[in-house]
Amino acid sequence: DAKxxxxxxxDCAEGRAANLPCNHSTISGNEYVYWYRQIHSQGPQYIIxxxxxxxxxEMASLIITEDRKSSTLIxxxxxxxDTAVYYCIVRRYGNKLVFGAGTILRVKS
Amino acid sequence: xxxxxQSPKYLFRKEGQNVTLSCExxxxxxxxxxxxxxxxxxxxxxxxxxxxxxxxxxxIAEGYSVSxxxxxxxxxxxxxxxxxPTAFYLCASSIDSAGPGxxxxxxGSRLTVL
Numbered sequence: 001d002a003k004x005x006x007x008x009x010x011d012c013a014e015g016r017a018a019n020l021p022c023n024h025s026t027i028s029g030n031e032y033v034y035w036y037r038q039i040h041s042q043g044p045q046y047i048i049x050x051x052x053x054x055x056x057x058e059m060a061s062l063i064i065t066e067d068r069k070s071s072t073l074i075x076x077x078x079x080x081x082d083t084a085v086y087y088c089i090v091r092r093y094g095n096k097l098v099f100g101a102g103t104i105l106r107v108k109s
Numbered sequence: 110x111x112x113x114x115q116s117p118k119y120l121f122r123k124e125g126q127n128v129t130l131s132c133e134x135x136x137x138x139x140x141x142x143x144x145x146x147x148x149x150x151x152x153x154x155x156x157x158x159x160x161x162x163x164x165x166x167x168x169i170a171e172g173y174s175v176s177x178x179x180x181x182x183x184x185x186x187x188x189x190x191x192x193x194p195t196a197f198y199l200c201a202s203s204i205d206s207a208g209p210g211x212x213x214x215x216x217g218s219r220l221t222v223l
Contacts, residue, residue, distance in 0.1 A: 032209075043113075043199050043214025044152070087151065094207045096167070099144075099151035 002027040002090040009104040012082075018075040020103055022088030025069040031092050033064060035073045037084040038102070044087065047073065078107045112136065115200050115215035122187075122194070122222050130185045130218045132200035138213070140206040141183035145169060146197040146217075155198075158183055159206045187220060195222045 005023040012018040034049040061074040087102040144152040154167030158177040172191025201212040
């Protein structure tokens with residue numbers, strides 16, 4: 001599976017949109033982009049995944065560029081409870097999920 | 110409620126002792142996984158099981174053992190052969206391993222070797 005690159009940390013003001021970037025320049029055609037998050041000392045939580053179209057659910061939106069080499073996870077109105085480590089993972093169906101170091105998102109009041 | 114239950118939440122062990130971490134799920138999922146997490150790092154896969162009575166080694170299986178005798182249970186034994194066992198251990202499950210693979214995680218077990 002392709003490797004991903006994320007910034008180590010980001011800050012966001014409460015109530016504003018949090019935009020978390022992820023680079024996956026070596027992604028291949030049958031690999032999906034997944035996002036999970038992990039609040040301190042808890043198990044990771046699935047957020048969203050997509051192949052090439054933009055996706056939205058009750059938690060977030062996933063924007064994938066047309067060439068699929070990068071993506072952005074958008075939390076539309078960040079709250080203090082969104083402070084967590086966010087993992088971007090590229091995976092082909094049937095392969096294991098491989099977690100990198102992720103991005104620490106700090107939402108500040 | 111459906112979910113994954115890990116126990117114990119905290120565990121202390123003396124060097125040279127084996128310890129078994131419990132993981133139970135009532136989601137009727139076929140696939141189950143064990144991950145290890147060290148401070149400030151991502152998760153690393155220890156073992157996974159796609160079906161009852163079958164399991165495969167992950168990336169860091171040395172010093173660990175598992176069993177999958179029942180669909181709902183996937184216990185992990187940390188043996189004395191594991192050189193640095195102090196870590197946060199996470200169990201997860203998914204409907205199957207071939208599809209979208211949304212993983213559901215337990216709350217974790219924190220093991221400290223004294």
